[in-house]
Amino acid sequence: MKRNWWKESVVYQIYPRSFKDSNGDGIGDIKGIIEKLDYLKELGVNVLWLSPVFESPLDDNGYDISDYRKILNDYGTMEDYEELIAKAHERGLKILMDLVVNHTSDEHPWFIESRKSKENPYRDYYIWKYPKDGKEPNNWGATFGGSAWEYDNETGMYYLHCFSKKQPDLNWENEAVRNDVYDMMNWWCEKGIDGFRMDVISMISKDQSFPDGKVYGGLYGDGAPYYMNGHRIHEFLREMNREVLAKHDIMTVGETAGVTIEEAKMYAGEDADELNMVFQFEHVSIGDGPYGKWTTNRYDFMEYKKIMIKWQEELQGKAWNSLYLGNHDQPRSVSRFGDDSEEYREISAKMLATCIHMMQGTPYVYQGEEIGMTNAYFEDISMYKDIESLQYYEELTGAGLMEPEEMMECLKLRSRDNARTPMQWDDTVNGGFTEGTPWINVNSNYSRINVEHQIKEKDSIFQYYKELIQLRKENEVIVYGSFTAINREDEKIFAFKRELDEKKLLVLCNYSKEETAFKVPEEFTPEKGEVLISNYRVNEWKEEMILRPYEAIVLTFQTVL
Incomplete structure (x- = not known):
């Protein structure tokens, strides 16, 4: 397997509008990010992925760009951005730019x-x-x-416009479009950025016959089969690689909704000459119903485990995985996949982090995940700002497909605004995010869930993330080791092993709030191993383990030849 810096990195996603406000206008900005670089350095991450900070009417909070070479005034200036790149590089942190080229703003x-x-x-x-x-x-x-x-x-x-009517889709069949995009990308690379996260990049090749899509229960047809992973997508990306990516030592990750394992190998194969890795969405689509994500269904653990194992095993040695549970488009990971109750929030957040960071691939930490931030659970529709949430509330309730009360419950669980509430820095007003009025309400639990408390506590989620990230830097087996699933049919425990040369890891994660027995395979004997990390701070283990609610434990072994 080839060794690369981006395989060995941990990426931290920043949603600039909600990260840190430096001037009191209620909106996060680039100077606010600069203020917190030492915090990110202390956490131990290597790469900072910034959601778009470019000129935009903000119909979709910056994913509708009107000028690819200008910084939105809300966020600062180009000089601020250049300062961010320089100061990040001084600290050994790389900058990943959000590339949005499936569409522009209608004001471009x-x-x-x-x-x-x-x-x-x-x-x-x-x-x-x-x-x-x-x-x-x-x-x-x-x-x-x-x-x-x-x-x-x-x-x-x-x-x-596959998204908002203010986000018209670019015509990638037009060579002039592609050349202008590549020129812009090279311009940014020369400014010193370290890579691109490519927004909905799997959608740039459309079926030119534009056929009707199947109607599954909503009001419109599903066009996804005709605009996702189209027949020219790999041609376009290989061209992009030749014209831009191969000329620079950068990291690339494509957002590829609808991607299959076979397509992922084409996008991000070891010798594909396209991208380094892709985001797949199978695991975050579990439980979707007739109206897509708008459901109150809880995810199914066995389906989740099956999907995660599939992507680990079938890409192994062929392409590289992106490891994530949360981002700016998903609800908070501890609320969705863990348990955000007062009793289990911290322990389940640590368990989820353990499972993700011990798999093969590059882990992504979404801002606030490292302190266990939860869904906002807004009580009134007026508190929501997200265009997707507001438009679907109007569409589904207006058509009589959902009652307003039911739709509000769906929003509490699945709205993108759950991830976009301001970062909770301390227990002062607005969680230390701003001295002004925040653009969106701060989560009401900021006084007990915040960075200041977490840094001071010896056994906090933050400290646990630091430890996980450091272990990854110190143990090549975590990065490059092979992955093998264990006890696939266990309905509560996700267990797998990692192996590289003479080193082995056994990872056990209890995804339930019930005590669960697990018999450790004979190849892992107590006298040959030790505990690498545990969210219950276990120091020893037995051949018959009783995992407590949301317990995670990683055992390490050195093979004696």
Whole structure:
């Protein structure tokens, strides 16, 4: 297996709007991130992935970019960004830029020109179609609700937007579009960034016949089979690699919704000449219902374990995994996969971290995960800011498909705003995030869940994350060791081993709040091993283990030849 710095790294995702406000306007900014670089260095992460900080009307909180080479005033200036890169590099931290090139804002100069006339040089930068039988060109629904097509009176045609109507999709069939994107990417690489996280990159190749999609219970057809992992996607990414990525020592991770194992090997194979790794979404889609993520269903552990094992085993030696449970688009991981009650929040957060960080792949820590931040559980629709949450609330309740009370319960569990409440730094007003009025409410539990408390406590979640990350730096087996699942049919325990040369690890994670017995395989005997880390601070172990609620334990062995 090839050795690379990005395989050995731990990535920390920053949602800039909610991380740290330096000027009291209620909005996180780049100077706020600079203020906290020493905190991130202490945590031990290597790479900082920043969600977009570029010029934007903020219809989708920055994922609708109107100028790829300008910093949004809310976040600061280009000089601030350059200072961030320099000061991060001084501390051995790398910067991963969020690349959003499936679509732009409708306020981007390219689109402003494109919609002026059918003859405009920028017309084909976007996807325009004539009405079909007086209606939309097809029945596709947008990811944020409603139709994926918006009628434009100026030219009497529809443009495609797989997300918000203010996020028109770029036409990657147009070589001029691709060249402009590559030029922009090279420009950023020359500024000193260390890589790209590529937003919905699996969607840039569309089926050019634009057929109708199947209707599964909502109001619109599912266009995903026709705009995800399209037939030219690998051609486009190999071209991107030749024109940009191969010229720089950078890290790349693609957000690839709908990706299969076989496709992942093509995107991120050891010799694929495309990307370093991809994000897959199978495990965070467990429990989805007829209205997609809008459900109160709890995830199924056995399905979760099966999916995680599949991605570990089938990519092993062929492609590299991205390891994550939370990000800016997901609810808080401890609320979804663990137990955020007062009794079990800390212990289950540590268990989840143990399981993820001990697998083969690059771990991603979403801001606040390292202190066990929870879902916000907002009680009123007026407290939500996320375009997806608000549009689906209106669409599903308006169509009578859900009662408002039911939809509110779904939002409490699955809304993206759960991950976007401000970082909880201390127990002062607004959790130390801002001296002004925060752009979105701070989680009401900030007085007991915050960084200041966690740093002071010897056995906090933060300290546990530090230990996990340090162990990864000290033990090559955690990074490069093989993965083998154990006791696959156990309905409560996720168990696996890692092996590299003469070293072995046995990882046991109880995903339930019940005591559960586990017989340690004979190859792991007490006299040959020791405890590497445990969330209950166990120092010894037996051949018959009784794992307590949400207990995690990692045993390490040196093979005697």
